[in-house]
Every structure is written in C-alpha cells, then in structure tokens.
Amino acid sequence: MTVLASRFPADAPNGLSGAELDRRQPLQFRLNGRTIDGFAGDTILSATLANGIQTAGRHGDEALALDESFAPLVSTGKGTALPMDRTPALPGLDLVTIGSRRDPIASGGLLGALRNRLLGPARTLNHRYGDDQVGSPPWHNAAVDETIEVDFAIVGGGVAGLSAAAAAAAAGKRSVLIERSQSLGGTIRYFGAVDAEASPDVTIERLIAGLEGKAPVRVFTRAEAFAIAGTTLSVHQVVVENGRPVSRILAIVARHVVLATGASERLPLFPGNRTPGIVGALTAFLRAERFGIWPGRRALFTTPNSFAYRLALRVADAGIEVQRIVDSRLSTTSRFVDFAKATGITLASALAPSHAEPLQRNKPGLRVGFAVAIDEIAQDSTAIETDQLVAAGAWQPEILLWLRAGGGAGWDQANGWLGPRGTLPAVALAGSAAGHHTTAAALSSGKAAILGFLGKTAPPVVDNIIEEAFETPDARNPIAPFRTSARGGTYLDRGTSLITRRAAAASKYGISGLATRAVQLGLGDIAAAVDIGAMAARDAGSVAAERCALSGEIRDTGWRVATPPAVEDEVPAPPSYLAGRFGDKPQLWAITAADARSFEAGCLIFENSETSDPLKAIGVTYAPHRPGANGGMAIIGKVPEAAGAELYVRDAGTAVAARLAEKLKLRS
Amino acid sequence: MPQPTGWLADLMADGSYDYLVLGSTPLAGLLAGLLAIEHQRRVCLVGEPFSPFRLQRSIDISIAPLTRPETLLLLKRSAAETTRLVNGWGKGLISRADPLFVAETPHSIAALGHFRHLAIALGYAVEPVADRSIADGLMLRVRDVQLLGHGRFEPALETWLARHEVRHLDRADTELTLRKDGTARIVSGEHSVEAAQVILAGDDAVLDDLPEEARDRSLEPIPGAAMLLDTSRPLPAPYLSFLDRGVVLVQDGKVSASALLSGDPATARARLGSTIARAGAQRLAGETVVGGIGTADGAPYVGPARGHKALVIAALGPAAAFFAPVLARHIAGVAPADEAAWVADRGPSRGNQRLGAADYQMVPA
Structure with a gap:
C-alpha cells in the first residue's frame, strides 16, 4: 500500500483532504528501519498509519490496532522518548519504537528487503504486550524546563477551551491554552452546526481571533497536561529544535485552571474490537480532516448515535463505498438518516457488531458480524467484509485531570458515563468534560468558567438537546451478546490497560486476578465495566479516584528511618509493651550467662531448664549488658533469690544457664 | 449480595436480629458468618460489598509481631481454625507465605527480638535473615503462615454467607440508628428491623460508624494509605513488614504489589519509596486513603463503646481476620476461660484493666 492509497486526494471534498498537510512538501523518515513517506504537517503516527501500518503489535493472539490511544513511544536514539501522535514528521528522522518487539529486524536490512519483496511491507510495529502495564512515559518524572506563571491555565483547545481563553484575553488576564494536537478547534467539525448556529469553521475562526484580546493568550500545541497539583499543571510539549523533535516540560503555575478536555468516544464491546481496521468514528473523522487518512475504499459504519451518519455521508461523497450504516437503535429519527436514505446508503437498525476478525493475518481488511441488539435477544446476521469498520461508541467526559486535581466523580445513570461530581475552589470544568452536550453549552460554559473566577455573573449555561421527535437520543454503548465460544478478545477500552470483558466479568468471582493486577484503569474501562455489570455503578467514582487519578512513580527520595537519640541512662527503662507482663512490681536485673554469651533483647527467662512455655516465663531480657559484660539486662517478675541465683534464658x-548479677535501678 | 426484598417480613415474624455486624473487612464477614453458622445466631452484616476494582484495604496474615504470649497463642489457635474454614470453601483463597518482618530502631529490634523468642517457643519456625539489600537492622522470616488471597477470598466469603442465608446489606443503601443501649434499627428500602446488639467489627467500622465521642479513650485514629504498584522485579519476600516505616508490602502477582501504609500521609510515598529503593522506581497504579485504629498501649480493643453498649472490636492489626473464631465464641458466650480472660484484659481503659495487655504497636513516629 502506498502513502496515497490510505489518503484522500488533495482535492477531496467536505474538508477531508487533510487540513494540516502541505502536500507540496513530501518527506521521508525511517521508523524501525523502514522508510515512511509523508508530508509536512504529518505526525509520526499519521504518516505511519498512512503507510498502511495499522497494527501496534500483539497481545497474546490478538492483533491490536495502532491508535491515537494506543501507540508506542518513539525514540530518536538519544534517549528521548516521544509520543507518536504529538511528534511532527520531519525529513530524515531515524526513529525506533520503544518496547518489546517480536522481530525488530524484519523490516530492515537484507531480511527486511527480502520480506518486503515476498510478503509486502510489514503492516505492524510488531510489539508484544503482556498483562503487565505499559510503563508511564518518562516525562512524567522529568525535570521542568520552564515555569510559567499565569492567571488562567486552560486545558483543551476545542470550542469550550477557546471560549474560556478568549474570555480571559478579553479580561486582560495572563493566560495559557494547552492543546494536545497540532491545531486548535477540537472536534466541533465532527458534530457540525445545529439550526442557526454558525458553521464550525466560522466559530473557530472567531474564537481564535478572540485570543488576541487585551492580553494575548499564549498557546501551546502538541502539549499535554499530564499532572495537576493544586493549580500547578505539569505539561509535556513536543517542539522542534534544529530540525529535530524534542521534549519540553513546562510547569504552569496558575491562579485558576479551566479543564476543557472534551469527551472521548468509547470502544463498542464485541469480540475482536481492537482488530486493526477498526476505528472510532470521531478518530476516523479527525484522521481524515487533519491528515486526509482513510484506509481502503469501502467502509462499514456502526453507531449508537446520529453523528456517524454525517461522517458516512461525507466520506461517501468523497468516493468511499459506504457498505452499510448499522445503528444499534431500533428506530432512528434524524435528519442525517433521511440524508443517508436519500443518498442510497444501505441502513440497518437494532443491530450491533457481534465480532470482527482480520480476513488474513497481516493483510488489510476484516470481516464483521452483527447481531440483533434488542434486550436479551441475540441473533446473528450475515457477516460483511470491509476495508475499515468505523465503530462509533458512546461518550465519556475526559475528567482524568479533574480527578488528579482532587475532583470527584460518579456514575451518571442518565447519560451512561462517569461524570464529574462536586466543585473545586480554583479548578473548573467546561464543555463536554463538564458533561455538556452541545456547542452552545461548550461556548457558554468556557466563558462562564472564566467569569465565575473573576467574580462576574455569567449567563446560565443552556444545554438544549434536540427534541426526541426530531433526533433519536443516543443509545448506550453497543455491547455484543456474551458468548463463551467467541473468538477474539473483547477489550473494555482502547487504552493501555488491555482489560478484557472476560477478565472483568470473572473478577467478580475472584478468578481473574484483576483485583490485584497493577494496571492503571482508563475511564472507558470503568464505564464498560459498569455497563457489563462487572462493577457496581456506585463504585465507579471511587474506583476512578483510586485507579485513574494518579500518575508517576514511587522512588527513593532519601527518606530514612530516624535514628533515635542515644540513651544516656546507664539502666534503660524496659519497653512499654512489657508493662504489667511480670506482675505489678517487676525488678530489673543484670544477668550473666554461664557461657559468657550476650543475650539479645527479648529472650525469655525461666526458673528451670525444662520449661519453655512462654506463659511460664518469669522474665525477659530487654537490653544488652553494660559494655564489657556478658548476659544482658532483664525484667523479672518472680525473682528466685538474691544476686547469684541461677535461672535459665531461652536463647x-x-x-542457657545464667545468674542474677546485680539489681538495677532506674535513674527516675 | 442478597437483596432485601421480602426478607424483612419473614424476619419480623419472629422478632429481630441478634447481632448487627458492621464492617467491610474479612474480619467482619468471617465474624458474621461464624456467629450465624457456628453459633446459630440471627445476624445481619452491613458493610461495603466487595469490588474487585477497588484497592485492597487490608492485608490479612495469620501472624503479627506481637509481644504478648497469650495473644500469640490465641492467634495461633484461632488462625488454624480460620484456615481450616476458608480452605473448606475452595482452593487458592488462602495461601502459605513466609513473611519477612524488618526492624530498624533499637526499640523495634528489641520488640521483634522478643517476638522471635515467643514465636519459637510456640512452635513457629522463625529465622533471622541477613540481607543488607533489604534493610539494616533485624529481619525475621516466619515460615508457613497463612495469607488471605485478596480478590479471591472475598467472593468466596460472599458465597459462604449467601449459602447460609446470612444477610449482607450494602452500607450505602442502609440507614442505621445505633442506640446507646447497644441496639440498632436497620432500615433498608421500605423495610425496618431491629438488632439487639451492634458489633463494630474492625477499624473501618469504628471510623465510619461510631461517633467520635463514643470511642474509648485508648482508641486513636491512624491515618494511612493503600497503594497498588507495578513492580519491575519481585519483592524479596511475598509479604514484607517494615515496622519503623509503617509499610507493609505484599506481592500480588509477578509484577504487582499492594502496599498498606500507616502514619503521616505527608511522608507515605517517601517511606514506601525507601523500602523499595533497591528495586528501582515502581509505577503507581492506584492509591487511596485507608484509616486505621491504634490504641495507646498497643493492645487490641474488644469492649463496649464509651457511654454506649455497642461492642467495639478494633486495633487487631494485620492478623485481625484470623481472630474471628475467638471473637465469635466470646460474643456467643461460649469462650473457654483463657479466651474470656484475654478479652476481659482488652476492654475499656477504665482503671487498671488493660495493664496486662500492652503490646508492641507498629506505627511510625
């Protein structure tokens, strides 16, 4: 597959040609020894995907899709680890992916050349994944390169974040805007405009213009806020220095933080749901919109909501054969459904994916089965072969930073997601991270967050969802009927935890080991675990706080057990745990051993050598003897006689025979 | 967990529960089960149901560095009973382990030394370990003790309780009125029932359900944390207890370990980091706050609440679950003399009652 076979042409309609690419500037770099073709504007990940590499590696027998949520780090060979999705593709880079790889030489050298000639270029990065967790990125513990003090730190460059940043700029406040991707605007273009709303492009343009207010907003793209302590954010950014990508760590010390981190699309649950060739609808759109990527020429769509119809219509218009749009809802009312019908796209309802499997190992294409999705009924329909399955899922607000800031979370039954709970004094949520659904609410909530911190009154955030009569509400995340015979793992989420439905379900019965497996859970894992009944909804917030909220490592910071001050008393007091142990009036004695040994603290003392029952002990040694003397100091209850009396110490x-040597007195 | 629908009507026909056992630890579950099954009492257990995704809040092992021979003797006997019981439920719920105890200050070295001699006298296989890569000080390995298998034990406990129709209610869905006379009203949904005696079984129950003013003066809350770690290499022992650092670590899998920390939360991560210094950095996979209860004299507490007749069982330490058979006999009124005397010595702090019970307490300064 060539670089162009996985991309729309430059003149593709509907904004699918890759807005971030400069096709006049082709480039090449090397990844694991293989030459990757791309364009200026590509990321390492987008160029890799565009070159037909769709597989990150294998987890047991499962091939796992290379994805924005699941991609290994790459190294430039100088100890730098960089994320594939935030690192720009630059000409001449020679990169290797970091992690355990099965055949790192298969794509390079003579063997690689032979392999490529016989089998075609590898479509996988060939990593091996076990049940152990993928390690945290090294920048989580890296030193800070720059500290920036601001009034407002806004995380997320979608419409809610832009709206907040524009409001801060208008108020003349020093602000930073932190955005993961290379460009601002977020996901609004996927959802489009409703009724009289301005088009997404107009909205974004207006908001970006607003960043140049009284106090221009400093914008950091390719930047990820990975930790928050109070209102100080730790941010990792990829920047280009001397033609090479490098990591930068920023500490953003803000008076207030607005988290406009958006929402992610969950993974529908069916066997084989992470098979290469399966992509989320939002991800598919962003890949096409930003980088023109669309593998293959035919696609299947499956969705619990109406937005995927819009994407299907746009790609159909751009020449992709949309084989079918399969909706898990029973009867769908939507303007997009009407458009799709009018376009002649085959539609199906009340069906959800039942399984997916590759047509051939290491070859593109997959076979997707569907099953009726009404209550407990499970009936399979005919499987379909396709180049790409665009599998839309339900939404999950991205509240990881909120949790890391100490915010609460709980299961939102109405929306079927893990939503934020409570408030924090200097951290606010906006947009879909706050649980809002509409562009209007995103815009107003971003602005309201800033005005609220400034002590000003903001208009109420109105989140008007289109009435059910005009737009059928989103269904819950599609879940295939559970079948023990199913081939292919059903993963709960796209992230690195790699928890399967089987393991999650079995954990209730104590047989999966999940309770003690040190994996950091993703929000999608938790939502899915609730959906399949492996986790009680009431536990979702607590589990998120315990197992999602943190980042970092435990390392030796030099803490040591404090050495207690030297005891100056010649006769130390016996420890408090011996209080009352040997009667009301125990005596302290120095004892000497017949064989001149020193007794360690804690040896039991008996009247005779036969007894060893600790309940019959008459005393215990509790401290070493004075320097130069053998035996030890003892606390004794029933003293046989005076000094010289024989007793036995169980060492x-x-x-061991011993004698009372000297009666001791405490100084006080 | 059995649902309350319909059960209260049946119960009300012949009165109420004998005992309301409050708590979410293995101790509470075992105690409720033993009272109901072995001692034929009507018992309602109220606590948080087990969630396999939540972090381990207790690490239950059948030995602790105790310095009272009567406590160790009792524990040995009670642990054997507990082990037999749990082994009867199925395989892998409880496992043999050789824990390692580490003492690093003169005070804790003396205490651990005393424990060593007591344990040897009572038939435990205890051996000193000289491995400076773990720590300096005194290290003791105790052979052949029992460790409850977190994640496997709890579902089996639920099954055992359900099989014997022991009611287990979710604390979050249950409204309780604890009265000073030791009785309680349990309200679940639309149903309400009485319990003749409240038992706060474990530190969690005392912290969550007993008003502060009703805590005996000898009881002190101890801050703590639970953590889940991704370990790059196995721990030097399946169970490690650092007495002076307030850190207990247990190996949960090839690359996973659970840690329980007691003491100042501000130094918790640093103290944990110091214990695994030689193993390199460990990735944190989970963390939560877990409070505990200690006593001023280090001895367990078994006795009434202050100005209150609810029975409080607290500060039993890491071996708490293994005391369940002894405590059940005491509550059921069938304890032999030595057990009755042991409990009597560990009651409220009035007068000199606890003088003969003081024990070593593992809490960092």
Missing part, C-alpha cells in the same frame, strides 16, 4: 530455643 532461640536453647536453655
């Missing part, structure tokens, strides 16, 4: 089970 690790052996009875």
